[in-house]
Amino acid sequence: MSDTTTNTAEKLTTSDGKPLKASLAKALRRQKMRALLLIAPLLLFVLISFAAPIVDMLFRSVQNEIVPETLPRTVTVLESWDESSGEIPSDVVFSALRDDLVIAAERKRHTRLGSRLNYEMTGMSSLFRKTGRRVDDFGEIFTEQFENLNEAWVEPATWVSLMASEDWVAAQSKWAAAGDDAVPQPAFVLSEAAKQALPRTADIYSGFADVIRTEDGDSPTQEEPWNPVYAALYDDLIENPDAASSYSGAMAELLLTAAEAVPSFEALTAREEFIDADEDWGSLAVWQTLDRYSGRYTDGYYLAALDAQRTADGIEMVPEGQRIYLLLFMRTLILSVVITCSCLLLGYPVAFLLSHLPLRSANLLMILVLLPFWTSLLVRTSAWKVLLQQQGVINDMLVFIGLVSDDGRLALINNATGTVIAMTHILLPFMILPLYSVMKTISPTYVRAAKSLGATDWTAFWRIYFRSLCRGSARVLFWSSSCRSATTSRPNLSAVPPVSSSRTGSPTTSRVP
Amino acid sequence: MMLAGFEPATYGEIYLNERPINNVPPHKRGIGMVFQNYALFPHMSVAENLAFPLQLRNIGKAEQEEKVKRALDMVQLGDFGSRRPAQLSGGQQQRVAVARALVFDPELVLMDEPLGALDKQLREQMQYEIKHIHDNLGVTFVYVTHDQTEALTMSDRVAVFNDGIVQQLSEPSALYENPQNSFVAQFIGENNKLSGTVTEVRGDECAVKLDDGTMIVADKVNVDKVGDRTTISLRPERVEIVPTDDHANTITGTIEELIYLGDHIRVRMNVCGNNEFVVKVRNRGERWDLHQGKQQAIGFTAADCKALDPVA
Known part of the structure; x- marks a missing residue:
């Protein structure tokens, strides 16, 4: 029987000869598309204004690129340092930090980095700010000694011919000759010889050239290098005595004499200079923090939100x-439960009455329930202030009828009591309306039927009415308590005074991105 | 509602098996009730719905299951125990409601317009089913309905209520054949009304002078003495368009309208000033010469004319 029907159904075709099944599916698909098209604007709006920001926030909550991007050299060399060694990192790390920091300071990025790291350790911000101001003096001692050796060392031209590739020099002079500001300067290119023989000097010099070009709009051919460049040159020459002889480019002579002279230079390591600038650089904790937050991604924000942190252990x-x-979360949760309960306690009878009264009186009652929505939240909150404060209406009344003494006026505001009172009032309609909508669907005959089957009033209520209510109410409770948690975090006058500010000295919000 | 205990009685006593139940709360009355909209608990399965009254009576698990199964089999829904009420059709829900009202062996089953929400065909089918269940169980059913046909079909005894007063309590046939007053006569079945005054009383019969002067002999039901106003009630199918000698009454009227209904022809006539007078002519294949405007003689027996209380 069923076989024959399917067979005939397959054979059925529309007037234009297409199979009925296919054209029905097509029609349904078209309908679906049209429905989708109708909600497309809303969907788009929600995506752009709601979903995308949330995704962005989630991404930001683990993002930590500012550290590896601002201190690329330091982060690389810091990898080989063991934070549990109990010793601060070696000179190599400090030299890398000097190079990173001078570039960051010239680009004015070091303060942002300081603020970021300050979330993890107080004092980082001022440390970076202070060091950033002085880092361009680091290595000054070498500058002077190189200058004493040969005046040529402080000539920009010397450095350009030492470091730059011939192509760049040609391009640069062509650009300078044209004198057209609209045309951008050619990007600096190192010569291979410099890269080979003096890797660290070349690295910092190219950083210098980039900063000069992009930040100041000047040409490296006109500018004397920063002091750290000289320090890097000193490091290169000390580390590799054969560097000068292996160098085959321009100014080889000058380099050779320098290489011979450097062992007798008065030296100051990068570490000494940093610790001289701020002794916190000698503190293990600073370096541990820097090392811990050197990755591109971090769980630090989440840990902070749970009052936890990463340590060496x-x-x-x-x-x-x-x-x-954790305390705040607990408090929010407890308040939320208390307010839900009090809303339920107050809202249930009203909702019950609403759903059982004749239509006329129910409508009137409904208007009363909705009345608060006609007043702005701010006005209602202010009204509670007038009512609840120590010299407020309620306390005055209580004193007047003699329930409390004049000195014993109740503290009803700026504490948990105030929060519960005001929030219950504000959220009561959000409890009543959904409850009412569910109750309205529960026919009174259910309870009658239960009673006729032998249920007592209580059993009929509990096993029939309440269960039916619960079926529709799970979403109600969820909705109103999420409303509640969301509102609790809104700092209004009835909210709990922030414990954080007095105890930690840092505003709570500063730790959350 | 008063019987089930949901509304208090303002006056009088209700007895169940000679036990006054006025002050017994609904859940102790032991009356199985079937509601118009079934009132099956939507959050329970069919079996749970049926087990509910048994659980309340602390009946053992095994016995519960057995009773539930028996009740479901009785309404031919043995395989539907695990379904939710919302997954059943209207007729199936109604059967579950009946089963639930019967599962705990009540003394009395109260049905409050149970078939009101069903379509005509299903309603008729369910009428027979409920009747069969009733016949098999022998429990008293109190069946409330506004549908007269349903009342006649289903009942052993029918009570017709008007304004809270029982107008007549009798078997369906007696109700139709021998209505005790005009309300019952009008309420049950179709009915022609002729009003007049009693002029003579002879035992069970009486002579009535209709308002236009026509004299009629009628069965004396609800009138006492000469001079009383009365309304004559006459069933349309008891009127013949060919008067015979049996007919004590023969009158002539004008045909106003003919409606052909297959098995019979409805003839609306103007008889003695009443132009709503209906005669049902059985279609026996004879060719009646009936047409609109024709003067037609009609006849009926005195026994079919019920002289009842006057209708204002």
């Missing part, structure tokens, strides 16, 4: 006195 809770978030 793994994840640990922050010291007792600095824990704020």
